[in-house]
Amino acid sequence: MKSLREDCFNDFCSHIYVEASVMDHPRTKRILSRFPGATIVTIDHYKDVFCRSRQSYPLQHSAQNLILAQKKGRLLYEGATVCQSFGNPNFYYTSCMMNCIYDCEYCYLKGMYPSANLVIFVNLEDYFAEAEQMLARHPLYLCVSYDSDLPALEELTGYVKEWCAFAEKHDDLKLEVRTKCASMHLTEQFSAASGVIFALTLSPQAVIEKFEHHTPSLGQRLVFAQRLIRAGCAVRLCFDPMIFLPDWETHYAQMLEQVFAVIDPAKLMDVSVGTFRISQDFLKKMRRQEPDSAVVWFPFQNENGYYHYPRELMERMESFLIKGLEEKLPKEKIFQWNQ
Secondary structure (H helix, E strand, O other): OOOHHHHHOOOOOOEEEEEHHHOOOHHHHHHHOOOOOOEEEEEOOOHHHHOOOOOOHHHHHOOOOEEEEOOOOOOEEEOOOOOOOOOOOOEEEEOOEEOOOOEEOOOOHHHHOOOOOEEEEOOHHHHHHHHHHHHOOOOEEEEOOOOOOHHHHHHHHOHHHHHHHHHHOOOOEEEEEEEOOOOHHHHHOOOOOOOEEEEEEOOOHHHHHHHEEOOOOHHHHHHHHHHHHHOOOEEEEEEEEEOOOOOHHHHHHHHHHHHHHHOOHHHOOEEEEEEOEEEHHHHHHHHHHOOOOOOOOOOOEEEOOEEEOOHHHHHHHHHHHHHHHHOOOOHHHEEEOOO
16 A cells, blocks of 8 residues: 555655756756656746745645756845854855755744745856955855755755865855754765864754654764764854753753763864744744644744744753853853844
């Protein structure tokens, strides 16, 4: 007897939509070669598919398709107030990919995008050119893995390797690569490029099991972090976002114990701490998409257009984790988002 998935859903990337203008791009050809059985559909613009009305994010995520496109216009953006700059004045982010293969219930992408399909912008050389223009004016702290998880799709795109190679050429560039990935073989591919920071998002195993669907376990992420450190890479551990759940103190205390049983704190670049927060517009859309999600329907507090946990709870959660981290790390290596 077939499963519901076999009866109702296509395979991953069963259909690939390609803008006509990039059909002959070398990256397009390389990516298409990975899916010889896919149906290729030529389109004029990625938004014709990605921004259609009445799409179901949860259903699409069960059978994601791929869109290959060219990103035009501005490519680097100033970092949002809900994101951490780690003391860097010229804080920017860029999106050479949109959406993620992971399915975290609290992910803001569910509220930001109308579609769960993956978009890869193949014109990476244009991103490099704009970054170089900015570097000619001032140093740059650039986050490249905010609106997707680049390492999770590295075998398909090779974008992390290309960004690392770009960073090697520019002394005034700091590059952050955020991920929940734990593909061990990637540690052999990622170079210890100066200026490149691998920022690994960590959560208690209970949070991973309840809300971070299809992501590696905490133990797998820690082994991945350890291997990056051994390879000479700069590693940041991100305890962000902290997610409330019953008996959260026990879960987060156990997480810290597990973390420092594997990771030597002296070898970490730094850590970040922050509770869940999100734009009110994004949360409104997410609640329509996920009517049964406990993490999305928590009674948050709205402050200046952003939802977060009630201030007393938020401060208690962050203070609890910071106190535990201070037993292992100097204060100057602990960054808190709301300070």
